[in-house]
Amino acid sequence: xxxxxxxxxxxxxxxxxxxxxxxxxxxxxxxxxxxxxxxxxxxxxxxxxxxxxxxxxxxxxxxxxxxxxxxxxxxxxxxxxxxxxxxxxxxxxxxxxxxxxxxxxxxxxxxxxxxxxxxxxxxxxxxxxxxxxxxxxxxxxxxxxxxxxxxxxxxxxxxxxxxxxxxxxxxxxxxxxxxxxxxxxxxxxxxxxxxxxxxxxxxxxxxxxxxxxxxxxxxxxxxxxxxxxxxxxxxxxxxxxxxxxxxxxxxxxxxxxxxxxxxxxxxxxxxxxxxxxx
Amino acid sequence: xxxxxxxxxxxxxxxxxxxxxxxxxxxxxxxxxxxxxxxxxxxxxxxxxxxxxxxxxxxxxxxxxxxxxxxxxxxxxxxxxxxxxxxxxxxxxxxxxxxxxxxxxxxxxxxxxxxxxxxxxxxxxxxxxxxxxxxxxxxxxxxxxxxxxxxxxxxxxxxxxxxxxxxxxxxxxxxxxxxxxxxxxxxxxxxxxxxxxxxxxxxxxxxx
Numbered sequence: 001x002x003x004x005x006x007x008x009x010x011x012x013x014x015x016x017x018x019x020x021x022x023x024x025x026x027x028x029x030x031x032x033x034x035x036x037x038x039x040x041x042x043x044x045x046x047x048x049x050x051x052x053x054x055x056x057x058x059x060x061x062x063x064x065x066x067x068x069x070x071x072x073x074x075x076x077x078x079x080x081x082x083x084x085x086x087x088x089x090x091x092x093x094x095x096x097x098x099x100x101x102x103x104x105x106x107x108x109x110x111x112x113x114x115x116x117x118x119x120x121x122x123x124x125x126x127x128x129x130x131x132x133x134x135x136x137x138x139x140x141x142x143x144x145x146x147x148x149x150x151x152x153x154x155x156x157x158x159x160x161x162x163x164x165x166x167x168x169x170x171x172x173x174x175x176x177x178x179x180x181x182x183x184x185x186x187x188x189x190x191x192x193x194x195x196x197x198x199x200x201x202x203x204x205x206x207x208x209x210x211x212x213x214x215x216x217x218x219x220x221x222x223x224x225x226x227x228x229x230x231x232x233x234x235x236x237x238x239x240x241x242x243x244x245x246x247x248x249x250x251x252x253x254x255x256x257x258x259x260x261x262x263x264x265x266x267x268x269x270x271x272x273x274x275x276x277x278x
Numbered sequence: 279x280x281x282x283x284x285x286x287x288x289x290x291x292x293x294x295x296x297x298x299x300x301x302x303x304x305x306x307x308x309x310x311x312x313x314x315x316x317x318x319x320x321x322x323x324x325x326x327x328x329x330x331x332x333x334x335x336x337x338x339x340x341x342x343x344x345x346x347x348x349x350x351x352x353x354x355x356x357x358x359x360x361x362x363x364x365x366x367x368x369x370x371x372x373x374x375x376x377x378x379x380x381x382x383x384x385x386x387x388x389x390x391x392x393x394x395x396x397x398x399x400x401x402x403x404x405x406x407x408x409x410x411x412x413x414x415x416x417x418x419x420x421x422x423x424x425x426x427x428x429x430x431x432x433x434x435x436x437x438x439x440x441x442x443x444x445x446x447x448x449x450x451x452x453x454x455x456x457x458x459x460x461x462x463x464x465x466x467x468x469x470x471x472x473x474x475x476x477x478x479x480x481x482x483x484x485x486x
Contacts, residue, residue, distance in 0.1 A: 008323040011481055015474045016315045023308030030300035034293070056360070060352035067345050073412075073461040176357065176473040183469045184307045187462040188300055195299075199292060 019180070022172035025153070026181050029168065033185060036146050036166035037192030043118050043144050045197060050082035051113060051143070053105040053134050054122030057175075059086035061122045061148075061182055068190045077194055078222050079263050085109075085134070105134030115142035122182055123162060124175055125150040135164050148185055150178035222263040224271055227254050238262065310463050311470045314456055322471065325452035326478030328432050332406050333483055337432075339370035340401060342393045342422055343410030346465055348374035351410050354472045358479075365480025373397070373422070393422030403430030408472075409450065411435070412464045414442025423449040436471060438464030 006014070040050065050069050052062040062084040069082035085091065085108045092104055109119060119138030121131040135145050147164035152173035161167075170181035225238040227249070234250030238260070249267045254260050260267040315322075329339070339358050341351035351372045358370035373396045374380065383392045397407060407426030409419045414437030423444070426433050435450030439459050444450060456467040 008326070008478060008482070009319070011478055012315060012319045012322065012474070015477060016312050019311060019315075019470065020308070023304070023311065027301045027304035027308070030297045030304060033304075034296045034300050037296075057353040057356040060349040060356065063352070064346045064349040067349065071345065073346070176362070176476070179353070179357075180311070180466065180469045180473060184304060184466050187307075187466065188303055191303070191462070192296060192300060195296060 018174060019177055021153075022170060022174075022177055022181055025171040026184060032166065033168055033188050034192055036168060037189050038196055039144050039166060040118050040146065040189065041193045041196035043116060044080050044193065045201070046116055048116040048118055048144070049114070050080065050118045050120060051085060051109065051138075052082065052120045052122070053085040053108075053131060054124070055086070055128060055130055056124055056126065057179055058122035058124050058128075058131070058148075058182070059084075061179070061186065062086040062120075064183070065120060065122075065186045065190075068186065069193075072190075072194075078197070079268065080193070081264070083112075085112075103133075104130035106130070106137035109134050109137040109141065109143070113138060113141050113143055117143045118146065119143045120146045120148070120186075121162075121164070122186075123147060123149040125173075125178065126175065132162065135162065139163060139165075146189075148182045150175070150182075222261045222268065224259050225262050227256050227258045227260055230254070230256060236260075236267070238267075307463055307466045310456070310458055310467045314454075314467045314471060315474060318454055318471065321452060321454065322474055322478060325434055325454075326475050327482050328452065329406050329434070329475065329479040330482035332404055332432050333368040333479065335404050337369075337404045337406055338400075338402075339368060339406045339408060340373055340397060340426070340431075341370065341408045341410065342373040342396075343419060344416050346461075347410040347412060347419075348372075350465060350469065350472070351408070353469075354408060354410070354476075357473060357476050362476060362480055365477075365483065368479075368483075371400075390417045390421055392418050394418070394425035397422055397425045397429065397431075401426060401429045401431055404432075405429070406432045406434060408434040409436065409444070410468060410472075411442070411444060412438040412461045412468075414438070414440070414444035414455070420444060420447070420449055427451075434475075436468045438468075 052065045054062040066082040066084040069080040085105050121135045123131050135147055138145050145164035146166045147162045148168050149162050150170040153171040168185050170178035172178045225240045227236050228239050229237040234248055235246055236249040237244050238247050247262050247265050247267055252267045252270050254267055254270055259271040261269040261271055341354040343351045351374055355370040355372040359367040361367050373393050380392050383395050409423050411419045420443055423433050433450045434452045435444045436454045437444045438456045441455040445455055454471050456464045458464050
């Protein structure tokens, strides 16, 4: 991306101008973004996990997406299972410069991914072979694949088509502006996934244990419960209001009488109150 | 969800509403980006000039933040060390990429020192510290800025909402506050501010 000559004020004006059309194009892609979020929500609702990856600055974005889902910035939003494959340098080591279906993200997807999961790859349009290989491996395994990619509006996709169930494109040939639009796109995906999850569930078959309301074991909602008994091995009996279940309290300092927030049978926070010190 | 999506009509068609609200959010994101570029323009130019001078003198950029801002800091470091147009990359590193160091400091001392301790060890006068925060109130980020200033570094701070303690205590030589209460919109506008700083600093360095 060539920077036009000029005073800093000219450059600022150009910087704003270069962002306007791609930003409006993202708004026009609201339909595909919402469709991707619906697909992701359906998988998450059934216990799928979100697996993210990217190279270069997109590795950072992969990490950002994962933390959005696992640790929501909005208090009260449920934690959803998500992990970035780009945060562990050792896992990506392999032979230097290695690429292909048996290295990098593809290898991690093959060992860690499950058919019900979601793979979200962030492509910068530059050297994104490992991300493409990761998405291809994910498709083969049956994961839902989502690609955030970038393409020049003139050329209509210069880096070649990406094989994914949902391809969300930043229509822009400046890598920095494209990255900005990816940040907006994944924030929107997170927000929309929660909107969809908050809608009444469609007529999907429900698990037997989910018909009566709260099942701490299967529910993907974080549920506040009362600790009634501590057990060896980091376990505890809790009162969900509709019965007693055994959950793990290994991650928190829970005492009998405490209210803890349980997600997928794991207490993830002590909401306080009640502990009698026993 | 009404707090996130006030555009959702209570009895409207859910699918249509979802698309309409997505359009509105994307438009809001663009509007905020353009508004901060317009409003913070002179401050961006002055900050970019100070950064360019630091890089010309051999300075290194250190970026840091928590959570999503930690990955945004990683991206900032990557964007500064990658050539952009005719502008070469500069030495830039993120202080959140080394899990051994972060966990050692947090476990052995306190999470508050995870950035300050690294800056005390690695930073030199004339380096640049860039702190990313949405609240402006994260203690470890503020202590990082304090340490950077003690060392004689150029300090750059990004915050949201009112700017928090970062603004109140004047901890950054160059402060950019994004006027939004949405963490997401703040981060989106901050990404643009960082990228434009990189564009301007590259230009200023090339022209000097």
